Amino acid sequence: MTEAFELEAFLPYRLNRAAEFVALRFAAQYKARYQLTRPEWRTLAALGSSGRSMTATEIGTHSTMHKTKVSRAVFGLEQRRWLKREADGRDRRFEHLALTPAGQHAYRELTELATAYQDELLSMLGEVDMKALSKGLSAVERAMRKSVPIP
Amino acid sequence: MTEAFELEAFLPYRLNRAAEFVALRFAAQYKARYQLTRPEWRTLAALGSSGRSMTATEIGTHSTMHKTKVSRAVFGLEQRRWLKREADGRDRRFEHLALTPAGQHAYRELTELATAYQDELLSMLGEVDMKALSKGLSAVERAMRKSVPIP
DNA sequence: AATCAATAGTTACGATTGCAACTAATATGC
DNA sequence: GCATATTAGTTGCAATCGTAACTATTGATT
Numbered sequence: 288m289t290e291a292f293e294l295e296a297f298l299p300y301r302l303n304r305a306a307e308f309v310a311l312r313f314a315a316q317y318k319a320r321y322q323l324t325r326p327e328w329r330t331l332a333a334l335g336s337s338g339r340s341m342t343a344t345e346i347g348t349h350s351t352m353h354k355t356k357v358s359r360a361v362f363g364l365e366q367r368r369w370l371k372r373e374a375d376g377r378d379r380r381f382e383h384l385a386l387t388p389a390g391q392h393a394y395r396e397l398t399e400l401a402t403a404y405q406d407e408l409l410s411m412l413g414e415v416d417m418k419a420l421s422k423g424l425s426a427v428e429r430a431m432r433k434s435v436p437i438p
Numbered sequence: 439m440t441e442a443f444e445l446e447a448f449l450p451y452r453l454n455r456a457a458e459f460v461a462l463r464f465a466a467q468y469k470a471r472y473q474l475t476r477p478e479w480r481t482l483a484a485l486g487s488s489g490r491s492m493t494a495t496e497i498g499t500h501s502t503m504h505k506t507k508v509s510r511a512v513f514g515l516e517q518r519r520w521l522k523r524e525a526d527g528r529d530r531r532f533e534h535l536a537l538t539p540a541g542q543h544a545y546r547e548l549t550e551l552a553t554a555y556q557d558e559l560l561s562m563l564g565e566v567d568m569k570a571l572s573k574g575l576s577a578v579e580r581a582m583r584k585s586v587p588i589p
Numbered sequence: 590a591a592t593c594a595a596t597a598g599t600t601a602c603g604a605t606t607g608c609a610a611c612t613a614a615t616a617t618g619c
Numbered sequence: 620g621c622a623t624a625t626t627a628g629t630t631g632c633a634a635t636c637g638t639a640a641c642t643a644t645t646g647a648t649t
Binding site: 292293294295296297298299300301302303304305306307308309310312313329332333335336350351398401402404405408411412413416417419420421422423424425426427428430431433434 | 443444445446447448449450451452453454455456457458459460461463464480483484486487501502549552553555556559562563564567568570571572573574575576577578579581582584585
């Protein structure tokens, strides 16, 4: 006899639920403190974490966000004066995006929140299970790099 | 000196990216074949998997979907005649939702797709890493049950 | 039993999203 | 060197989403 389908064991379902839970609790923090949207936080994080300037496409690839999402997030951060654009001298289609000092300051504050949250998660999950999760996620990331994009 | 924040190691970020990757590849299948939305698939799966009738609130709790999402998904499935509502005799606020034979048929077809996809994931990740991921997700699920809902 | 609180589910509406079409710039082929 | 294809990024628009307000029903309080 064939094994019955178990939704509770279905990986997309489990991953999605876990991701939503973990993300929501953190989003509540930066939304409350900075009125940042999620795409804005992800853009800020990509730029701040890289420590260099990036193009919008790079940000999108790195954080797997749609280019229109990135475009709007960049606009939002630009209005806050957290980010400045600089045209590429050789190829003017490119815009090099970099954090302003104010943006870097916000990034540092947010990474403090993020680090504290990561610690909180570690204590919630325990070191052993956290390691297991990390190992599993690494495998997914490996698969992502190998796989051909869907759209 | 303090450890620098590493976005690539930040759990919400990693989980979200992995979940999106895994979900998107499956969504492409049921969208192409049935024009099902994600909330509709999740509702169908919750009902089919439980094997019994459920209320909208139960579906929402179980799949962590907002009640308006559930409400619209139920409406969609009802229009396809995949689901029927039955009022509770004692408390008429409740609606007991159950799959029709057509709905059960669709559910079985979709679970075949899902099972095949799960197998594909297993072969992509490898058994060891899949086990690790599963163990890590179980820990998150445990934390979810303990934690107080944010909204 | 009359009022008030709580719960299940729906809906109106503003915000967010992604697709497709667009502009602008550069690369390629002939 | 000119037409065509390609790429970076933006925007219009329709679909989707979540919040808050709503209806309907039941429970609790007095």
